[in-house]
Amino acid sequence: MAQGSPVAVASSSEVSVSGADAIEDLLSAAYPLGFTIEQMRQKAKASFRRHDAGTFMVDEVVVPGRLRSATNATGGLLVGRVRAGRIHVTCDGIEDRVAAGGTYIPGHPDSPTRGRSDRTRVQAVTLTPTVLTAAAGLISEEAPSLRFARLTTASAADDALWAAAADHAASIPIHRHTQLVVDAAARMLAITALTVFPNNFTAPDPLLAPPGHVGxxxxxxxxxxxxxxxxxxxxxxxxxxxxxxxxxxxxxxxxxxxxxxxxxxxxxxxxxxxxxxxxxxxxxxxxxxxxxxxxxxxxxxxxxxxxxxxxxxxxxxxxxxx
The missing domain is CATH 1.10.10.60 (Homeodomain-like)
Incomplete structure (x- = not known):
């Protein structure tokens, strides 16, 4: 057998559930967030599909009701692309709203976040901290805590750039793709995320400076x-x-x-x-x-x-x- 890049271990899964308790359990198992259904029809169904490539995941999530979420820290970075519905996110005093067609992050990876959504269909991409620091040219042990100036993109052009990157990553065949392909896709997603969301890894901004001054x-x-x-x-x-x-x-x-x-x-x-x-x-x-x-x-x-x-x-x- 010819030598080459090792085959990446990846997986895909798909499930749909009905009932508030089952939906809350499904979402809580998929993400490091606590979810509460605020309003939903009794027999409404939620669906969840995941493309897991190891260093990144691409999910398609449909929740036909009003949902509240909260977490102390997400660890990695989650980027959401709203295909339908509305979402409201809050983190460290930053508050943003996003409608269909928009792109958002719940908050800084290591900070408490709060969110609300209303009848949403979302493409959610999760990136590991290692991928983000590598994409920014930083060493993980030396990297500061990742901070963002805003929780939504600034323009439709940014939304389009992220959509293209996420769709490409989601289209990679789940079987027989090599680790090199997965690593390239993960790096592309990380670079795109750090491009469309101003942050302290790649473009220090006065809004992101820590409180206080050191002379x-x-x-x-x-x-x-x-x-x-x-x-x-x-x-x-x-x-x-x-x-x-x-x-x-x-x-x-x-x-x-x-x-x-x-x-x-x-x-x-x-x-x-x-x-x-x-x-x-x-x-x-x-x-x-x-x-x-x-x-x-x-x-x-x-x-x-x-x-x-x-x-x-x-x-x-x-x-x-x-």
Whole structure:
């Protein structure tokens, strides 16, 4: 058999149910939201169809009644395309309404959201956090919390752009498509979502800035605290407390000034200390890469080696043995 990209594991499912309790159970099982039927005909039926490709899902959901939803966090990003009906969404003080033809998100992935819908037919696309950070060119561990300036698209052109991307992803044959095809579709969906919904991953906006302001003296305190405590366990809260600011404001200040996050700044400084120690060490005295990596906070030597090579262009063992 010829070698090629592995076949992706994907699945499809379809179901229809009637009755308020059954519909609430169906939707709650499909999404990390709590649903309450407010008004619906006794024998009304809801239908649900899912195309699950692993890194993204495309659903078609029909709910012939009035529905209320709420959640503390959705985790990934859900993008809804309203084919019929009306939807009202609220998150972190942002409130938007969308009618048939419009596109929306319930809210920020890690914030409480509230929503209401009325006799809707929706195409819902779910994307994993990993896909979103990769599409934005960020490292998952260093990415800030994803924030949006609005919960609906700004124009019909944006709606059309999203519709084309979602329809293409939904049209990928569920059987025998390769992982490369799935990954390309997931990346296309993520890039499109981050394009049509202004956000802090790809286009920082004053509306998305954290509350509070960090001036140069406060930022200098944070940097000094990090340098003095580089060998100790330090959290973002510790840095903010030492600097006299908030964690979110500190994140924004580091991103604006150093193009990184406070924790990434700390990790880079630890890498530099490890580099200095390896350069001065003598392998004959028992110093190993694993020992130095553990000393500076890396429990996984492979990850340390990857980060070290990315930062300095050589492996840590090469530095130790040079």
């Amino acid at each position: 140069e003296p406060t930022l200098a305190k944070a940097v000094a605290f990090i340098e003095e405590n580089v060998h100790r366990p330090v959290s973002l809260g510790d840095m903010a407390a030492a600097a006299g600011g908030t964690g979110r404001a500190l994140q924004y200040a580091f991103r604006s000034t150093y193009d990184t996050t406070p924790l990434a700044f700390l990790r880079r400084l630890r890498l530099e200390r490890a580099h200095e120690q390896l350069a001065l060490a003598d392998p004959a005295d028992g110093t190993t890469v694993g020992v130095v990596a553990a000393l500076w906070g890396w429990s996984n030597q492979g990850r340390f080696t990857t980060a070290y090579r990315h930062a300095f262009g050589v492996s840590p063992s090469s530095t130790l043995n040079s």
